[in-house]
Amino acid sequence: MVIIDNASLSDLEEVYEVERRSFEDPYPLALLKAYLFISGNLFVVARDGKVVGYAVGVMQGRWRGHVISLAVEPEFRGAGLGKSLLGELHRRFGRLGCTYSFLEVGVSNEIALGLYRSLGYYVVGLKVGYYGRGKHAFIMVKDLKGRKGVE
Ligand SMILES: CC(C)(COP(=O)(O)OP(=O)(O)OC[C@H]1O[C@@H](n2cnc3c(N)ncnc32)[C@H](O)[C@@H]1OP(=O)(O)O)[C@@H](O)C(=O)NCCC(=O)NCCS
Secondary structure, three states: OOOOOOOOOHHHHHHHHHHHHHHHOOOOOHHHHHHHHHHOOOOOEEOOOOOEEEEEEEEEEEEEEEEEEEEEOOHOOOOOOHHHHHHHHHHHHHHHHOOEEEEEOOOOOOHHHHHHOOOOOEEEEOOOOOOOOOOOOOEEEEEEEOOOOOO
16 A cells, blocks of 8 residues: 655655656755755655655745655556645645645646646746756646635
């Protein structure tokens, strides 16, 4: 059974393995470690014996939750884990008083775009070259209070 839990220092090597298997240009272990310390309890993992997915966010200002990264081990995809991890992050953002959540996603990352749309995110902007030359990102926002617009 997969459990969603707080990440701890001892999870980081396994988080990094998920990261490495999920992204062309993975975050280095040292950066993941830095996020573990600056994100408070906004770093969550999915465990099935080992870490099979993770999500990390940070608060920006008093109202904004920023989703920094989300990834699920390839063999565990398509089973709802991405949704569960992000859902847990949204609940934690909400408890901290965030009114909305935002993130960046590659414009051609159809699977992630589908996931975010299904959770109520919508595109509000474009960051040109965000992931490197010619690799643009949409900025997506989700209202955590169930209202139509965001403040
Ligand atoms: C994006 C990612 C985290 C999704 O994780 P996941 O556990 O497979 O996602 P879920 O099973 O919770 O699926 C949630 C939604 O994603 C979309 N989705 C998932 N797999 C999909 C597929 N193969 N094709 C199209 N859409 C898909 C669907 O909208 C799905 O909702 P539905 O089940 O109601 O149709 C995972 O694919 C991943 O780690 N990708 C590589 C890293 C990455 O791109 N991270 C996002 C960076 S912005």
